[in-house]
Amino acid sequence: MEMPKPSRFVLSKKDQIVAALLAVLPEDAVISDPMETQAYECDALTAYRCPPMVAVLPRTTQEVSEVLKICHAEGVPVVPRGSGTSLAGGALPTADAVILGVSRMNKVLETDYENRFIRVQSGRTNLSVSGAVEDEDFFYAPDPSSQLACAIAGNIAMNSGGAHCLKYGVTTNNLMGVTMVLMDGTIIEIGGAHLDAPDLDLLGVVCGSEGQLGVVTEATLRILAKPEGARPVLIGFDSNAVAGACVADIIKAGVLPVAIEFMDRPIIEICENFAKAGYPQCEALLIVEVEGSEEEIQDQLDRISQIAKSHNPVELRQSSSDAESAAIWLGRKSAFGAVGQVADYMCLDGTIPVSELPAVLKGIEDLSEKYGLRVGNVFHAGDGNMHPLIMFDANKPGDLELCEAMGADILRLCVAHGGCLTGEHGVGIEKRDLMTDQYSEIDLEAQMAIKDVFDPKWLLNPAKVFPLSVSQDRREVRS
Amino acid sequence: MSAQIVNPSNEEELVDYVKAAQSPFAIAGGQTKSAPDADVAVSSSEIKGIDVYEPGALTLVAKAGTPIEDIEATLASEGQRLAFEPGDMRGLLKTKGTPTLGGVMASNASGPRRIQTGAARDHLLGVRFVDGLGNVIENGGRVMKNVTGYDLVKLLAGSRGTLGFLTRLSLKVLPVPETSLTLRIEAPNAEIGVKVLSAALGSPYDVTGAAWVGGESFVRIEGFEGSVNYRANRLESELGQFGDVSKHQTENIWRNIRDAEPFHKIEGDVWRISVKPSDGPKVLSALPGQGFLDWGGGLVWVCVPPKTDVRGILDQITGHATLIRGQGHGPTLNPATSDTKIILNGIRHKFDPRSVFSAPQAVNP
Numbered sequence: 001m002e003m004p005k006p007s008r009f010v011l012s013k014k015d016q017i018v019a020a021l022l023a024v025l026p027e028d029a030v031i032s033d034p035m036e037t038q039a040y041e042c043d044a045l046t047a048y049r050c051p052p053m054v055a056v057l058p059r060t061t062q063e064v065s066e067v068l069k070i071c072h073a074e075g076v077p078v079v080p081r082g083s084g085t086s087l088a089g090g091a092l093p094t095a096d097a098v099i100l101g102v103s104r105m106n107k108v109l110e111t112d113y114e115n116r117f118i119r120v121q122s123g124r125t126n127l128s129v130s131g132a133v134e135d136e137d138f139f140y141a142p143d144p145s146s147q148l149a150c151a152i153a154g155n156i157a158m159n160s161g162g163a164h165c166l167k168y169g170v171t172t173n174n175l176m177g178v179t180m181v182l183m184d185g186t187i188i189e190i191g192g193a194h195l196d197a198p199d200l201d202l203l204g205v206v207c208g209s210e211g212q213l214g215v216v217t218e219a220t221l222r223i224l225a226k227p228e229g230a231r232p233v234l235i236g237f238d239s240n241a242v243a244g245a246c247v248a249d250i251i252k253a254g255v256l257p258v259a260i261e262f263m264d265r266p267i268i269e270i271c272e273n274f275a276k277a278g279y280p281q282c283e284a285l286l287i288v289e290v291e292g293s294e295e296e297i298q299d300q301l302d303r304i305s306q307i308a309k310s311h312n313p314v315e316l317r318q319s320s321s322d323a324e325s326a327a328i329w330l331g332r333k334s335a336f337g338a339v340g341q342v343a344d345y346m347c348l349d350g351t352i353p354v355s356e357l358p359a360v361l362k363g364i365e366d367l368s369e370k371y372g373l374r375v376g377n378v379f380h381a382g383d384g385n386m387h388p389l390i391m392f393d394a395n396k397p398g399d400l401e402l403c404e405a406m407g408a409d410i411l412r413l414c415v416a417h418g419g420c421l422t423g424e425h426g427v428g429i430e431k432r433d434l435m436t437d438q439y440s441e442i443d444l445e446a447q448m449a450i451k452d453v454f455d456p457k458w459l460l461n462p463a464k465v466f467p468l469s470v471s472q473d474r475r476e477v478r479s
Numbered sequence: 480m481s482a483q484i485v486n487p488s489n490e491e492e493l494v495d496y497v498k499a500a501q502s503p504f505a506i507a508g509g510q511t512k513s514a515p516d517a518d519v520a521v522s523s524s525e526i527k528g529i530d531v532y533e534p535g536a537l538t539l540v541a542k543a544g545t546p547i548e549d550i551e552a553t554l555a556s557e558g559q560r561l562a563f564e565p566g567d568m569r570g571l572l573k574t575k576g577t578p579t580l581g582g583v584m585a586s587n588a589s590g591p592r593r594i595q596t597g598a599a600r601d602h603l604l605g606v607r608f609v610d611g612l613g614n615v616i617e618n619g620g621r622v623m624k625n626v627t628g629y630d631l632v633k634l635l636a637g638s639r640g641t642l643g644f645l646t647r648l649s650l651k652v653l654p655v656p657e658t659s660l661t662l663r664i665e666a667p668n669a670e671i672g673v674k675v676l677s678a679a680l681g682s683p684y685d686v687t688g689a690a691w692v693g694g695e696s697f698v699r700i701e702g703f704e705g706s707v708n709y710r711a712n713r714l715e716s717e718l719g720q721f722g723d724v725s726k727h728q729t730e731n732i733w734r735n736i737r738d739a740e741p742f743h744k745i746e747g748d749v750w751r752i753s754v755k756p757s758d759g760p761k762v763l764s765a766l767p768g769q770g771f772l773d774w775g776g777g778l779v780w781v782c783v784p785p786k787t788d789v790r791g792i793l794d795q796i797t798g799h800a801t802l803i804r805g806q807g808h809g810p811t812l813n814p815a816t817s818d819t820k821i822i823l824n825g826i827r828h829k830f831d832p833r834s835v836f837s838a839p840q841a842v843n844p
Binding site: 204 | 533534536537538557558587593594598600601610614615616617618620621622623624625626627628629630631632633634636637638642653654656657677680681682683705706709753754755756757774778797798799813815816818819823826827829830
């Protein structure tokens with residue numbers, strides 16, 4: 001992965017920059033010893049590493065503003081970092097960068113049940129937002145798998161989704177407002193406890209901008225009353241195509257489940273060996289979860305089972321208790337860990353129109369044969385968000401490169417079928433060079449024009465999202 | 480002033496027009512809003528038609544000039560709909576014309592269900608548009624989840640023709656529920672009204688409409704019949720503490736709220752004000768004239784004497800106010816703070832450096 005050459009000029013000023021940062025931050029908030037900055041060398045995309053020049057851990061919006069003013073004046077790139085759980089390399093540093101970690105900014109600032117929102121500092125973890133309101137039977141809906149660790153800041157940067165977004169939407173549909181610091185240190189407020197934008201929807205474009213437009217320090221999030229209950233049904237099929245058709249029929253029938261999860265044979269086998277969840281051995285498994293009161297749940301599960309039966313399932317198991325629900329979810333929830341036990345793997349998240357599921361799964365199978373690497377598919381079928389897991393051996397020379405090449409082909413396949421490169425993980429550095437497969441130069445120019453306005457010197461989160469060749473002119477202006 | 484209307488028959492002709500334009504023009508959809516304050520209006524009405532409709536994927540792709548009623552009829556044939564309930568302002572504005580998909584999305588027009596299912600922008604999956612230089616730009620796509628690059632889709636939704644001329648849009652659509660029930664709860668004043676609505680919206684019963692009009696709160700539940708009855712009964716007993724509750728099977732009340740029907744036959748400036756729901760009653764009591772509340776109290780509709788300084792009066796309340804009808808005080812849209820204005824103007828300049836998109840109603844002074 002090509003990264004821009006670090007600026008020797010910036011590196012030569014390190015001592016001066018550290019001194020300036022120490023003048024506005026407490027001593028424990030500035031990390032400049034190379035032994036310690038190493039802790040920030042990568043995020044969850046561990047294949048790529050580069051320790052930053054300095055890391056800072058501010059505690060307030062004002063401190064973030066002071067840091068950015070200094071970096072702006074000195075021309076130092078800044079890489080914002082939530083909890084470092086990005087699977088796309090969204091928080092990968094450059095050697096001349098300051099990592100701006102928001103992990104110490106984790107306070108709840110306001111909870112308002114009457115108006116159904118919570119305002120938090122952006123370093124707060126996703127799950128602990130729900131934790132802060134659960135005593136009142138409320139929750140925050142977006143639920144990425146990393147929710148125990150991932151920060152709201154990162155969720156906003158990547159517009160994160162999760163298993164339950166079929167019903168509740170992704171981050172952008174649940175975000176009401178932000179306090180954001182621009183690269184020059186200006187603090188702006190966008191949105192708040194009221195709905196919709198007075199003018200252009202800046203919140204909409206900030207969400208999902210991968211930390212390249214500003215550093216979000218506080219967020220106002222919509223909270224919802226918890227449903228009375230939830231239960232899944234497990235349905236097995238003898239072909240991916242039939243499972244795909246069943247998904248479409250469920251959606252068409254007007255039942256709106258909170259989640260429809262799909263697993264194919266390789267994943268079913270690996271999960272079963274690992275978790276012993278009692279899954280049937282078949283070509284495709286669906287887990288469909290619905291919510292409501294006991295009667296409402298039963299009614300919806302019956303409707304879904306009725307639809308499933310018209311597709312001749314090889315297994316159909318409605319959960320009738322919490323224990324049975326847990327058993328059904330056990331395999332799915334341990335999928336990533338289970339695959340990790342048998343191989344190194346790369347997780348993609350291309351999204352496709354639901355109707356294209358069978359064709360894309362077949363295409364992935366063909367690519368698997370062509371490249372000689374195993375692939376398992378486990379994904380959110382209701383919204384077409386695929387998660388192909390390509391298995392490889394990191395110790396075998398050339399295997400990582402083979403895996404990356406195959407991953408790129410799978411994503412191109414998704415685009416060719418009317419889909420996109422990434423549904424919820426973000427572009428980061430991982431999919432940066434594939435952007436031209438989905439967008440024309442003019443399309444990308446329009447996106448980069450937004451960055452020009454927010455961050456004219458192109459200092460924030462450099463070398464992400466846009467192919468280096470496409471963004472070269474703009475980055476050169478900086479140096 | 481009546482503008483000359485230009486009707487490009489397809490996107491190519493539109494691009495040629497934009498590239499050749501020497502002076503500003505307005506963008507017109509179905510001309511249901513007030514007449515554009517420009518010499519020329521370029522209309523999308525010939526750039527129409529549904530390109531893709533996949534009921535099983537809940538997606539529809541159509542050109543911008545497609546009448547909303549055509550889209551709704553197509554969706555209805557498969558038991559689906561636009562869940563965000565776009566309003567029809569013709570009755571309020573005394574205009575004719577036909578609401579179009581492009582117009583609805585360019586104004587991010589959302590009705591009562593916005594509180595539960597999201598705004599128009601939340602149902603827009605992809606856009607194709609022509610910028611002020613005549614470039615054809617695409618963003619987003621036709622899938623439900625998409626974080627590939629910056630989300631210009633949200634930026635174009637509600638941009639009111641100032642960033643680009645929308646030509647094609649992909650939408651998320653949803654099934655029409657089996658049944659719908661509305662609870663009416665006596666609530667003599669807006670404060671009690673919003674308390675009722677907050678209690679309903681803070682329950683797990685998935686309320687899809689929450690309004691206060693003329694001394695009553697209205698709460699809508701939708702879904703399968705058994706489920707609707709169950710939730711309506713639960714809400715009836717929980718909301719009974721506030722006043723008498725009755726149940727009705729009507730959609731009329733929601734159409735009237737959506738289209739600001741209470742103001743169709745009275746004179747005055749009409750404003751649409753978005754605030755924190757518990758501030759809704761404060762807004763109503765601070766302003767002269769008449770009003771009602773949607774979105775659980777968070778959307779205030781008022782009809783006030785002409786030229787009332789609504790923003791001045793509401794100075795201490797956070798939110799934003801949009802002038803929908805009349806020649807009121809200041810610009811149509813809420814003026815931005817100076818730091819935000821730099822960004823807004825910067826973005827407009829990038830997408831329309833020659834300022835050919837004349838949309839006086841939308842622009843900050």
